[in-house]
Amino acid sequence: MYQAVGEWLSGTEAAVLLVVLGLATLGTAALFLVGVAGYRRRGTSVYLLLTVALGLLVCRSVVGFGTALGIVPMPIHHLIEHGSDFAVATLVLYALYRSGPPSPSV
Known part of the structure; x- marks a missing residue:
């Protein structure tokens, strides 16, 4: 029988x-x-990197729903959630690196 939420x-x-x-x-x-x-x-690579990071955050929420509804098993949930945490942090840091040093202000 289908449950509305996970057993936990x-x-x-x-x-x-x-x-x-x-x-x-x-x-x-x-x-x-x-x-x-x-x-x-x-249209820059920095904006693309940040947009991909934001997309991963949306995916995390979807996986969270799947877990709460009992569709995504808890071990898979943890792998995806923590893997996406790492990916988001990496993308944001790389975007900062790609943006280069600040230009001198006049």
């Missing part, structure tokens, strides 16, 4: 977690769309 969640916890996941997904999706717009406007 109960009533109130499940409701709170699903609300938080919903808000996180909406927030990261909005940021991702802003990133896409910025990349389309600027």
Whole structure:
């Protein structure tokens, strides 16, 4: 029989977690769309790297929903979540590196 949430969640916890996941997904999706717009406007590799990082944050939220709903097993959840944490940090740091030193202000 299909369960609405994973076995490791109960009533109130499940409701709170699903609300938080919903808000996180909406927030990261909005940021991702802003990133896409910025990349389309600027077209630089730095904007692309940051947009990909924002896209990974959206994917994390989707995996979180999958785990809460019992679709994604907890070990897979941890591999994807921590792997994407590393990837996001790497992309942001590389974007900072690619942006170069600050130009002198006049």
